[in-house]
Amino acid sequence: MTDQPCIAVDAMGGDEGLAVMLAGVAHARRQHEGLRFLLVGDEAAIQAGLAQHPNLSQHSEIVHAPEIVGSAEKPSQAIRRAKTTSMGVAIDLVKKGRAAAAVSSGNTGALMAMAKLALRMLPGIDRPALAAPLPTLGDNDVVMLDLGANTECDARNLVQFAVMGAAYARIIFELERPRVALLNIGSEDQKGTDEIRDAAAVLRGQTHLPLAFTGFVEGNQLARGHHDVVVCDGFAGNIALKTAEGTARFVGDLLKRAFTSSTRSKIGFLISRPATKLLRDHLDPNNHNGAVFVGLNGIVVKSHGSANELGVATAIGNAAKLVRADLTRRIAEDLNEFEAAA
Incomplete structure (x- = not known):
């Protein structure tokens, strides 16, 4: 099979x-x-x-x-x-x-x-999570979960998501120890909810697992390529996903408007067409489609x-x-x- x-x-x-x-x-x-x-x-x-x-x-x-x-x-x-x-x-x-x-x-x-x-x-899983790869500036995409299956999660759920997301990333990115981070409102240890801080404390102690916990990551760093897996509850994850998709469409529409604003801009578009095609392909959600219920x-x-x-x-x-x-x-x-x- x-x-x-x-x-x-x-x-x-x-x-x-x-x-x-x-x-x-x-x-x-x-x-x-x-x-x-x-x-x-x-x-x-x-x-x-x-x-x-x-x-x-x-x-x-x-x-x-x-x-x-x-x-x-x-x-x-x-x-x-x-x-x-x-x-x-x-x-x-x-x-x-x-x-x-x-x-x-x-x-x-x-x-x-x-x-x-x-x-x-x-066995042992409290809740499944929706995981999907999102584009980054790095060599690989970043696996993000949960993307909307669970609007509220406790620390145990987040830890389980981290373990499952790392297993997923090892397969699709062919990595031995994926870098795993928790989505938070700051990178400092004292930031975030009790659930996020408690999950971080557990993950820091799991050095035997095939993953490398890197701490917290803020939303503006998701696409930098510094992490292979980003974990959050489904409420925050779905908002982050929809924001990223909207931003990609916004950038595309903005470029289209800019390149059609004048004759000089149209000439500039012809010159930069290979670069704009690369950008469009990289941001196209169809190239990153397919979320799995882990x-x-x-x-x-x-x-x-x-x-x-x-x-x-x-x-x-x-x-x-x-x-x-x-x-x-x-x-x-x-x-x-x-x-x-x-």
Whole structure:
């Protein structure tokens, strides 16, 4: 399963519709040899869409699900329809072992609730967290968690997030000891809430774990590339994520306005086009797409609802890499080592 993973894809989730999801799956298949897919959703619609991707048909199977989880639907309502929705069926395929991971661009709250109920959490984990890579000026991105699954966290939760985030970073960045920091309002030891300071005290004593705790980091340092993992509660993490995405769009729109303001500016744009393309690609969220719910007994990846073909392919590629590296087992081993030392 890990060498040629089968990925269950919620083909009906996301803002852009079935066509973009199938295009993303086809893109991922071209990028990653050996992937197989279970395409979950309306069978007739998926079958018709596959006509545009003939090479995908031989590497995929359609699993019919007649209903879709709405973008504004409450998680409690979505759970009741889990057995008939494309999102719920995709997660159930992971639970049954038919798929190694599930990928969805649908309702985040519903995805979290369904995955938690169906897959359960790893032993010793109090709460799962939503983790994703964000762009930096360093050689690697930075893994940030939690990005919205838990609005309130105690010190134990934050420590568990740190252990899980480090395991995730070791896989996607191929690092032996990821640098882990806690998001705080200052770098001094006395700053922050009791929960953050208590978590820091615990992490400073865990020198046996495959991570290097570097202390506190402020929001204006997230993109500097000085850390590999940044840990926070879901409330702060979601605000930081949305602020970063908004800033990236703001910079892009500002550059576009500046380069079209005059003839001289247009000439300057032609000269600097390679540099602006590099900037645009680096800030494009589609190149960093795919947040994973760490702490579950299975791999579920959340693709951005507005992701394009490239973004969907990036999320699928991320899921495949985590399956091949056996993320769930590695998190469980690190947590067992932490609990034994504690």
